[in-house]
Every structure is written in structure tokens, then in C-alpha cells.
Amino acid sequence: MEFKVTHRCHTTRARVSRMVLAHGETALPTFMPVATQAAIKGLTPEQVESLGITLILNNTYHLNLRPGVDVLKAAGGAHLFEGWRHNMLTDSGGFQLVSLSKFTTITEKGALFSSPFTGESTILTPEESISIQHAIGADIIMQLDDVGEYISISRYIGPRVEEAMERSIRWLDRCIQQHESSGQKHTQNLFAIVQGGLNPSLRDKCLDGMLERKDRVSGYAIGGLSGGEEKDVFWRIIKQCADRLPEDRPRYAMGIGFAEDLLVCVALGIDMADCVFPTRTARFGVALTHTGPMNLTLGKYAKDFDTIDSMCPCLTCRDGTSRALLHHIVTHETAAAHALTIHNIVFQAQVMGRARDAIIAGTFPDYLRSFFASYFGDRGYPEWCVAALRSVGVDLLENSNIPMVSGGGAKWEYSDAA
Amino acid sequence: MSSSISFDLSSSDPSPNDSKFGPRVAKLMIRKITIDTPGILACTSRGVVPHLSRDNVIRTKGIRWIHVPFESFLEHKPPVPTFQPQQGQSPRINSFLRFSEDDYLLSVSLRDPGDGRKMPANTNTFVTANCIRGVRKVTPNDWRSYMIPCNPDIVFSLSDIPLTPPPYSQKRLTKSIERSALWLADILRPSESISDTRNARPNPSNVFVQMAGSASAPARSAFADSLVEILHSQEAIAIQPLKCLDEGVAGYVFDMVPLRLALKGVGDVSPDSLTFKSLFQASLSALPRNKPRLVTSVRGPHETLRLIRDVGIDLFDTHWAQQAANFGVALDFSFPTPSTGSGKRDLGHNLYDAMYTRDFTSIMGTRDTIPPTSCLCAACSPYSTPSSEIISHSSVDGHSIGSDSPSPPYTKAFLHHLLHTHEMSAYSLLVMHNITVMDAFFAGIRDLIPQNGTSLFQAEIQRFFETYVEDTDRDNTTGGDESSNVFKAGEKAWAEVELLRGKGRLTRESEKEKAESAAAANEVLKKEMKEKGVEGGSEAALTVPLAPDGDIVVG
Numbered sequence: 014m015e016f017k018v019t020h021r022c023h024t025t026r027a028r029v030s031r032m033v034l035a036h037g038e039t040a041l042p043t044f045m046p047v048a049t050q051a052a053i054k055g056l057t058p059e060q061v062e063s064l065g066i067t068l069i070l071n072n073t074y075h076l077n078l079r080p081g082v083d084v085l086k087a088a089g090g091a092h093l094f095e096g097w098r099h100n101m102l103t104d105s106g107g108f109q110l111v112s113l114s115k116f117t118t119i120t121e122k123g124a125l126f127s128s129p130f131t132g133e134s135t136i137l138t139p140e141e142s143i144s145i146q147h148a149i150g151a152d153i154i155m156q157l158d159d160v161g162e163y164i165s166i167s168r169y170i171g172p173r174v175e176e177a178m179e180r181s182i183r184w185l186d187r188c189i190q191q192h193e194s195s196g197q198k199h200t201q202n203l204f205a206i207v208q209g210g211l212n213p214s215l216r217d218k219c220l221d222g223m224l225e226r227k228d229r230v231s232g233y234a235i236g237g238l239s240g241g242e243e244k245d246v247f248w249r250i251i252k253q254c255a256d257r258l259p260e261d262r263p264r265y266a267m268g269i270g271f272a273e274d275l276l277v278c279v280a281l282g283i284d285m286a287d288c289v290f291p292t293r294t295a296r297f298g299v300a301l302t303h304t305g306p307m308n309l310t311l312g313k314y315a316k317d318f319d320t321i322d323s324m325c326p327c328l329t330c331r332d333g334t335s336r337a338l339l340h341h342i343v344t345h346e347t348a349a350a351h352a353l354t355i356h357n358i359v360f361q362a363q364v365m366g367r368a369r370d371a372i373i374a375g376t377f378p379d380y381l382r383s384f385f386a387s388y389f390g391d392r393g394y395p396e397w398c399v400a401a402l403r404s405v406g407v408d409l410l411e412n413s414n415i416p417m418v419s420g421g422g423a424k425w426e427y428s429d430a431a
Numbered sequence: 432m433s434s435s436i437s438f439d440l441s442s443s444d445p446s447p448n449d450s451k452f453g454p455r456v457a458k459l460m461i462r463k464i465t466i467d468t469p470g471i472l473a474c475t476s477r478g479v480v481p482h483l484s485r486d487n488v489i490r491t492k493g494i495r496w497i498h499v500p501f502e503s504f505l506e507h508k509p510p511v512p513t514f515q516p517q518q519g520q521s522p523r524i525n526s527f528l529r530f531s532e533d534d535y536l537l538s539v540s541l542r543d544p545g546d547g548r549k550m551p552a553n554t555n556t557f558v559t560a561n562c563i564r565g566v567r568k569v570t571p572n573d574w575r576s577y578m579i580p581c582n583p584d585i586v587f588s589l590s591d592i593p594l595t596p597p598p599y600s601q602k603r604l605t606k607s608i609e610r611s612a613l614w615l616a617d618i619l620r621p622s623e624s625i626s627d628t629r630n631a632r633p634n635p636s637n638v639f640v641q642m643a644g645s646a647s648a649p650a651r652s653a654f655a656d657s658l659v660e661i662l663h664s665q666e667a668i669a670i671q672p673l674k675c676l677d678e679g680v681a682g683y684v685f686d687m688v689p690l691r692l693a694l695k696g697v698g699d700v701s702p703d704s705l706t707f708k709s710l711f712q713a714s715l716s717a718l719p720r721n722k723p724r725l726v727t728s729v730r731g732p733h734e735t736l737r738l739i740r741d742v743g744i745d746l747f748d749t750h751w752a753q754q755a756a757n758f759g760v761a762l763d764f765s766f767p768t769p770s771t772g773s774g775k776r777d778l779g780h781n782l783y784d785a786m787y788t789r790d791f792t793s794i795m796g797t798r799d800t801i802p803p804t805s806c807l808c809a810a811c812s813p814y815s816t817p818s819s820e821i822i823s824h825s826s827v828d829g830h831s832i833g834s835d836s837p838s839p840p841y842t843k844a845f846l847h848h849l850l851h852t853h854e855m856s857a858y859s860l861l862v863m864h865n866i867t868v869m870d871a872f873f874a875g876i877r878d879l880i881p882q883n884g885t886s887l888f889q890a891e892i893q894r895f896f897e898t899y900v901e902d903t904d905r906d907n908t909t910g911g912d913e914s915s916n917v918f919k920a921g922e923k924a925w926a927e928v929e930l931l932r933g934k935g936r937l938t939r940e941s942e943k944e945k946a947e948s949a950a951a952a953n954e955v956l957k958k959e960m961k962e963k964g965v966e967g968g969s970e971a972a973l974t975v976p977l978a979p980d981g982d983i984v985v986g
Contacts, residue, residue: 019827029827040827051848055855057809059838060486063816065824080788080848087789094845096813096838315507316514318527326822332485334529337511341503342477345563347855351484359822366824373826 014153014202014231016263022377025405026255026282029372032263034152035200036092036100039068040369041263042279044270044361045102045287050075051095053358054292055351058096064327064358065366068100070287073145074109082148090150102287103151104267105142105206108160119159121180139187147197156181156188158206158236174210181208182222189229202231204265207254210237211246220257232263239268239288244421248277248401255282271423272301272364273388276381277401279368291361295353298343299426301360303387307336308426309353314340327359378407388424390415395422434584436461436536436637436681438723451720452712452743454880454888459723459745461584461637464495464536468723468745469735469876471869472496472538474545474753477503478512478528481753482858485529490809491863493870496536498727498748499524500543501577502560505567513580522582532584538639539578540587541569544727545750547688550594555610558589571617578635579622585681589614590641592689597646597696604650611643612657612676619679620669639682639725646693646706648713655717682723685711685744687730707734708741715742731778732764732872733901736892739876751902752869756861758921759783759850761794761810761843762868766875767891768898775900777917780843782861783924787847793840794864808867810846810860813838850925853932 015033022028030041046053046061047070053061061069071091080094088094092101110117110124117126123138142157161177185205192203205223209215223233235254238247251266255278258264263284269275270288278286291301298310300321307314307321317336321329329339329352342349364384371380381402385394386409393416399409410417440457459466473480473494480488480497488494504510515527524539525532541560550566551559557568571589578586591610593599599607618638640658644651658677662670673679694706715724725746729735738744752762762779780787780794795806806812815838841860849857879888905919 031827040825050852050854051845052854052856055859056484057487057813057856057860059809059813059815060484063486063821065822065828067828075852079852080844084789084844084848088791088842088844093839094842094848096841096845098838316511318514318516328486329484332529333526334485335515335527337515338478338527338529341506341511342479346477346479347482347858348479348484350855351482351487351859355484355486362822362824366828369825369827 020373022372024378025280027279027372027377029369034100036152039100041284042365043285044365045070046292046358047287047289055354065362070102073103073106076149077145082145086148101151102153103146103149105155105157107157110137111160139184140191143188143191147195153202155204156185156206158208175215178208178215178219204232204234205230206234206236208237216253227259233258234265234267236267244397251278252281273398280405291357292354295357296350300353301357305388305424306426309339309343311428321356327356329356381407385409393418434462440721454739454883455743456877456880461536463533466496467877469739469873470746471873472498472748474748474750475499482862487859490814491866493866497530499539501539501541502562505562506564510577524581524583537583538585539583544686545688547692552595553591571614585637585639586635587639588618597693599645604647608643608654615640615676616670637681638679639684640680641684641686642714648710651710651713655714659717682725685726687728711742731902749866749869752865753862756858756865758925760918760921761861762865763795764899766872766895768895778899779917781917781921782846783850787843790843808864810864811840853928
């Protein structure tokens with residue numbers, strides 16, 4: 014991997030960098046759409062490429078199940094199998110194993126899964142996870158980490174968190190070992206994942222351990238923060254990790270997708286993020302815009318002949334597809350899901366692309382201010398956003414008559430009829 | 432504002448016999464668009480080609496003529512497309528649905544011609560139509576009030592097509608003929624009211640009529656007669672300056688779905704080609720040959736070839752091909768047919784089948800000793816956007832390597848994977864492919880029709896029938912014969928995947944487990960019964976019953 018920071022924001026911790034992998038160049042910071050089962054849902058790789066996307070995420074858990082490692086090997090890897098010619102990142106499979114199944118127990122050896130029906134047990138070890146990711150052939154691969162409990166307070170606090178964090182460091186070593194002995198070291202790049210729940214001292218401990226391995230990993234992810242935790246805690250953990258992670262390694266916030274979350278993370282020094290949110294919400298009929306999400310299932314759009322966003326470069330908008338037509342087809346026709354998926358992917362890419370340009374031009378704080386004003390102007394800035402940005406020198410409230418509101422602040426659009 | 436279509440048959444020399452019904456090549460033109468016939472029209476649902484986003488419609492060159500059933504818009508009264516702001520010269524319906532009038536011809540009917548579900552009966556004053564909020568009654572006035580502002584290139588006049596269970600009495604057929612003629616007259620009359628003429632021409636200029644008469648040749652003849660009959664007094668004044676209804680008719684439509692339904696009521700006889708031939712010739716005998724003939728819901732290429740050969744049909748919708756995509760069937764046939772030694776083959780591949788798990792050939796990849804056909808669809812010849820047209824999000828966007836070089840075709844193995852994981856992109860790829868196969872099929876037909884005089888065309892038709900297994904009435908294929916109809920196999924596989932959709936790996940395993948245990952238990956039971964000499968032997972074995980929650984019921 015070639016990784017070089019090319020520009021830095023003079024106020025915040027944001028930076029623009031250039032990452033060159035085996036399948037091409039990707040400009041950072043960027044957002045990665047998720048192609049769960051070897052496809053961005055509803056779109057062909059040609060379509061995704063035409064939207065200016067150069068890096069997508071594939072799920073190891075799903076690909077290992079279907080089509081399976083044998084088929085992928087016979088195809089020559091996931092790129093060839095699914096027809097995606099640019100960069101790809103795979104996660105380790107650990108998260109889904111826990112989130113999608115009640116029958117998984119984490120042991121030191123690996124994640125043990127027992128099927129209650131077939132009685133058969135399979136174990137996903139760090140070595141096995143890396144080996145599957147080798148067969149998939151993604152340009153960036155993730156260590157298998159111990160994600161702790163899923164949906165439980167003990168995910169965030171308590172002895173299980175410490176155990177998971179310590180184990181993640183040991184598993185990182187095993188992943189490094191497997192990766193280095195595979196011969197794939199120079200085409201595929203291994204990232205470590207910082208764990209430690211919401212406990213700053215555990216996070217510090219994890220950072221200590223993982224930074225020692227700096228020369229043997231290509232990048233660092235911050236894990237354990239996509240489970241709906243308090244936003245005010247979330248940004249502090251991101252900041253803590255980003256402050257300590259090396260400047261010359263890409264930083265990846267896993268499972269982050271809301272525009273406001275992305276921009277706060279970028280301001281704190283994050284370079285990449287992935288999430289199913291924009292593509293999933295598209296399938297539910299919601300278009301993302303710079304003034305907030307637009308729920309096209311609502312009756313108020315039935316006779317609205319404007320496009321979603323007249324300035325949007327996506328084909329759905331450029332071609333003049335009206336909100337009225339979209340309202341008529343959303344949730345009824347797959348073509349509606351495709352139209353909105355295209356739009357939302359472009360929206361996310363625009364948010365990040367404008368961030369890059371602003372950082373280069375030295376106007377990133379202004380970009381933050383104008384984005385947040387446009388997005389939250391009608392409701393008020395979420396408190397946590399104000400605090401997070403203040404910590405890096407940007408005060409949203411300065412010279413603004415938009416109030417601050419408490420709470421997570423996630424925007425949604427409801428029916429007027431309610 | 433409106434444009435007339437022209438239908439130019441000049442390239443076809445009528446042969447001495449059956450000049451009216453022989454195969455013919457023509458050009459149908461409107462504005463800058465030329466449709467070569469015999470040719471195709473694509474079907475839509477709720478105004479869009481199912482599964483295709485805008486860019487994929489553009490990528491599929493076979494889509495030039497688009498048919499839109501209007502009924503889904505009846506949710507709102509007045510329907511939303513009538514409110515579309517006028518944009519330049521573009522007909523409102525084109526603007527609303529984003530089919531540029533420079534590239535696409537739009538035809539509109541009230542009902543979906545492919546929808547044969549039972550409907551409440553029409554009356555003298557209205558037609559019943561289906562929208563998501565239920566049945567709507569549409570009067571001829573309503574229809575005018577929708578079609579005049581929407582201004583599609585081609586409007587189907589309202590017709591009374593019975594969709595109640597057959598058989599249809601003489602009385603019912605007479606009503607059908609009379610109402611359809613009356614309603615045709617209604618759409619043809621010039622408008623008097625100011626509001627009608629506010630935005631568009633006084634009446635739709637390109638009206639197609641659905642040929643009434645159902646499965647009765649005399650009824651069909653009578654309907655055709657009523658079209659060419661010179662009208663008198665009041666009726667004549669109403670449609671001035673036209674002297675007869677046919678003068679205002681731009682094309683004739685034959686709907687296969689209600690016809691097949693009607694023929695079921697005539698007896699157990701499965702409709703054969705002779706039946707359709709005689710019925711359609713009965714409709715067309717009295718009518719001029721120089722107007723386009725359109726068939727909706729034709730069932731596949733065999734029926735298509737017969738209708739071209741025996742009746743001289745010019746246009747067919749791609750309903751069958753689009754439906755095949757929904758069931759995971761990728762079409763793979765061409766006309767003329769490349770020669771092959773081995774026996775009959777299927778018209779396509781049921782990509783759900785396990786045999787494709789590791790098949791990394793393209794959809795129309797090598798088969799037997801036949802070289803691959805070069806299919807230009809987005810699945811077989813993926814079209815990569817040139818670098819200059821890729822959306823740029825910043826001044827330092829990552830540059831893609833080699834996006835200007837062609838990509839390899841999508842493989843059967845990948846489509847197989849997409850189908851089993853219920854990914855929507857499977858359908859997008861298959862629809863684009865299937866419509867493209869149909870487009871190439873018709874190009875082959877157009878090339879050969881001029882050879883009709885040398886009987887080469889007829890010989891090729893024969894060879895096509897001998898090479899490919901026809902998709903006959905799927906309801907009539909017997910149980911054990913499922914595999915003989917690749918479409919039926921696809922439907923079955925689709926249903927299985929659909930049932931397990933979204934339920935995840937554990938449910939899939941448990942369902943499989945239960946099915947296997949039930950089958951195993953059944954075997955044991957049968958064995959025991961056989962041993963014990965139970966009456967009826969193993970044939971009397973009962974299936975192990977499953978309780979509603981899927982657990983095996985004991986005792």
C-alpha cells in the first residue's frame with residue numbers, strides 16, 4: 014500500500030490523503046458503500062463505478078457462506094467473481110458471527126458457532142478468518158477481533174470488555190502471523206482494530222498494545238462503536254483513538270454512516286468509514302439531502318415535480334426524475350430502490366468529496382459550518398456535534414442564531430398527518 | 432404539439448396469395464424515432480421498466496418503444512401525470528416518466544394487457560381498472576380527460592374486454608363489440624370544451640384499437656366491419672371529418688391473455704396456432720393492410736414466429752422475456768438458428784440450477800460445439816462508463832485503473848449466486864439480457880423476411896421449431912415433466928428461494944434439516960408398512976405431517 018497525507022486542515026485534525034492499493038487509487042477521507050453479498054444491492058459494478066466510487070466493502074461472513082471459499086477460489090477471487098475492478102475491503106466476519114447468531118461463543122481459540130439443528134460446530138479462528146479473506150482477495154483485510162457481547166450493556170462496561178480488548182491484541186498477533194506467512198503481504202493490507210468499549214483506560218491499553226505492532230499493520234480501525242451508544246461518548250472515544258493513532262496510517266471508523274457522524278469523525282482525524290445506512294434507507298424510500306433525509310413515501314411528495322436535489326450530479330437527479338414519480342414507485346418497484354441507492358451513494362460521496370476539497374483549500378471549518386447549518390438549521394445543532402467540533406477548534410454556535418438541542422439529533426422526516 | 436406516426440410498408444412486396452396476412456417488414460416512425468418491424472415494445476409497471484434504473488434503460492438499446500398501463504395512476508383523482516408541468520415539446524407523460532421524446536415512443540392503455548385476473552364486469556358507461564387502492568371505474572370522459580393532457584404518442588381506446596370467467600354468450604360478445612366501437616368513437620371525436628384544448632391537440636391523433644370479439648371469429652368479423660362501416664347522421668357528425676372509425680385508427684391490437692382465457696372456456700382444447708390464425712385473420716380481413724398490428728403477451732418465440740408467418744403481425748411486447756427474468760431464466764436462442772447436431776434444447780437457462788454454481792462462462796457462452804454468440808447486453812458486454820463521464824466528487828478523486836477497457840461478461844456462476852441470495856441486481860442483469868436477446872431475435876427475422884419468396888424464411892422457422900423446446904402452457908405440463916420446461920423449473924426455484932428469503936442461515940439449515948428428517952421418516956414408515964404388508968403397500972404411506980410451526984407432529 015502507498016499511503017501519503019497530502020493536506021492538513023489548519024484548525025481541526027482533518028487531513029486529505031492518497032491511498033494506492035492493488036486495484037487503484039482512492040482519495041481519503043472517503044465513505045465506503047457496503048456490498049454485503051458480493052453486490053451493492055440492486056446495482057451492477059458498472060453502475061457503482063460510474064458514481065465515482067473506488068472502494069467498497071464486502072462481508073466475509075456472507076461470502077464464506079455463499080458462494081463459499083471454493084467457488085471464490087475457482088473464480089480467482091471476489092473481484093473477478095463479482096466484476097468489481099477497483100478497491101475492496103473485507104471485514105473479518107467476527108461481527109456478523111455474533112450479531113447474526115445467538116449460538117456463538119467466543120473462546121480463546123476463536124468464535125465458536127454451534128448449529129442447534131445440525132449439531133455441527135464450526136470455529137472461526139483468526140487464522141481461518143485471514144485465510145478466507147485471502148481467498149476473497151480484498152485489497153484491505155481486517156483482523157479478527159473479539160467484539161464482546163452483542164446487544165448488552167456488558168458490551169460496553171464490565172470485565173467482558175477488558176477480556177475482549179486483551180484478546181483482540183493476541184488475535185491481532187495471530188492474524189499478522191497468518192498474513193505474513195501467506196505470501197499475500199504485498200498485495201493485501203492488514204488493518205488492526207482498536208477495541209476497549211467505552212472505557213478510556215481500556216482504549217488506551219489497547220492502543221498501547223496495537224501501536225507496538227505498527228510496522229506490521231497497514232492501518233487502524235476503531236471498532237466497537239456502531240451499536241447505538243451515546244453520541245457524546247462515541248465522539249470522545251473516536252477523538253482519543255485518533256489522537257494517538259499514527260499520522261502515517263489510515264484510520265477507519267467502522268459502521269459509521271450518518272453524514273453528521275462522518276464529518277465529525279473527519280474533523281477528529283478519521284480517513285474512512287463504512288455503513289449500510291445510506292443504501293438501506295434508500296431501499297426504504299428515503300433520499301438523503303443536504304437539508305436532511307427526505308422520506309419519499311410521504312403523501313406530500315405525490316405531486317411534487319421537483320427533483321430530489323437540483324444540484325446533485327447523480328443520474329436520478331440530473332435526468333429530472335421527480336419526487337412525484339419516485340413517490341409513485343418507492344417500495345413497489347425495485348427500480349425505485351435503484352434510483353435512490355444511486356442518489357444516496359452519490360450524496361455520501363459528495364459530502365466526503367467536498368470535505369476533501371475544503372481541507373485542501375483551507376476552508377474546512379467553513380464547510381463544517383455551512384453543512385451543519387444547512388442540515389440542522391431547522392431543528393438546532395445536536396449538542397454532541399457542537400462539543401465534538403469545539404474540541405478541534407470549530408464553534409458551530411459562533412455567529413449563528415441556530416440553537417443547540419440535546420440528544421442524538423438524528424434527523425428523520427415524519428408525515429404531517431401524524 | 433402532437434406527432435403522427437407513419438407506417439411504411441414499402442419494402443414488402445405482397446405475394447400473390449394471402450397478401451394481407453403474410454410476413455412483412457416495415458418502418459414505424461414518429462418524430463426522430465424509427466421502429467423497424469417486426470419489432471418489440473417493452474412492458475412497464477407503475478411507469479417504469481421493472482428492475483431497470485434510468486441508466487440501465489439507456490444501456491439497453493432494444494428498448495425504444497415503451498408501453499405504459501395507466502391504471503396504477505388512478506390512485507389519485509385526477510391522476511398525477513396530468514399535473515406534470517409542460518416541459519418544452521415533450522408530451523407530459525414522457526416528461527413525467529423521464530422517457531425523452533427524442534429516444535422513446537410511448538404507448539398508453541388503461542389496463543395492463545398482461546393482467547388476466549378476474550375483474551368486476553364493465554358496464555355501458557365505464558371500464559373497471561385496478562390500482563393499489565382497489566378497483567376504479569373509468570368512463571370514456573375520464574379517459575379523454577387523462578389522455579389529452581398526457582398526450583402519449585399512441586393511445587389505446589377503451590375497450591370492453593371481458594375478464595370474467597368464460598364462456599361468453601352471444602349477448603356478451605355483442606355488448607363487447609358495441610361498447611368498444613362506441614368508446615373508440617368517443618376518443619376520436621374532436622374536443623369542444625376549452626379546457627380540453629388548453630394544452631394539447633383536440634384529440635389524440637394516434638389511436639390504437641384492441642380488436643374485440645374474443646374467441647369468436649364471427650364476432651371479430653363483426654367488430655372489424657363496424658370499424659370500416661361508413662357512419663351516418665349523429666354518429667357521423669360526432670367524428671367529423673372522419674367518415675368511418677377506421678380512418679381514425681392508427682393500429683390494431685391483439686391481446687393474448689384475455690383470448691387464452693376465453694379459449695379455456697370453449698372446451699378442453701389447448702389453443703393451437705390454427706385457432707389464433709383464424710381468429711386474427713377474421714379481425715383483419717376487412718381492414719387495410721397498411722396499419723401496424725400489435726400483439727400483447729405473446730408466449731415466446733415459437734408463437735411469435737407463427738403469428739408473423741400466418742397473420743403478418745408487426746409488433747410484440749416483451750412481457751414473456753421480462754417475466755422469464757423474474758424467474759431466473761436467461762434466454763439463449765437466436766434466429767436464424769446456428770446448426771447443431773444434438774437434439775432439442777431449451778430456450779434459456781434456469782440459473783437457479785445447481786449445475787451453474789461453478790459455471791464461469793457467460794450466459795450465451797459455449798454450448799456444444801457452437802461458438803459463443805456475441806450478445807451486446809449489459810450483462811454479456813458490460814459497458815463501462817468512460818473516465819471522463821464518471822462522477823467526480825473532488826479535485827483529487829481517486830483515478831481508476833483501466834476503466835476504459837472492456838470488462839469480461841458476467842458469469843452464470845455469479846448470476847446463480849445473486850439469484851440464490853435474492854439480490855436485486857440479478858433481475859436487472861437478466862431483464863437487460865432477455866430484452867436484448869429478443870431484440871436480436873427480431874433483427875434476424877427482419878433480415879430473413881425478404882427471403883420469404885424463396886421460402887428460406889419458412890425453412891428457418893421450421894428449423895427453429897425443431898431446435899428449441901417450445902414454452903407451452905405451463906399449467907398443463909405434468910408433474911414429472913417439470914424439468915422439460917425450463918421456465919416452470921425457474922418459477923419453482925424462485926418460489927423456494929422466496930420462501931426462505933430474509934430468514935438467514937439458521938432458518939435455511941433448519942428448514943433443510945426438517946425436510947430431510949421428514950423425508951427420512953417417511954422412508955422408514957414406507958419400509959415398515961411394506962414389510963408389514965399394509966394394504967396399499969408403500970403407496971399408501973402418509974407424509975409425516977408438520978405442525979404449522981414446522982415441528983414434526985408425533986402420534
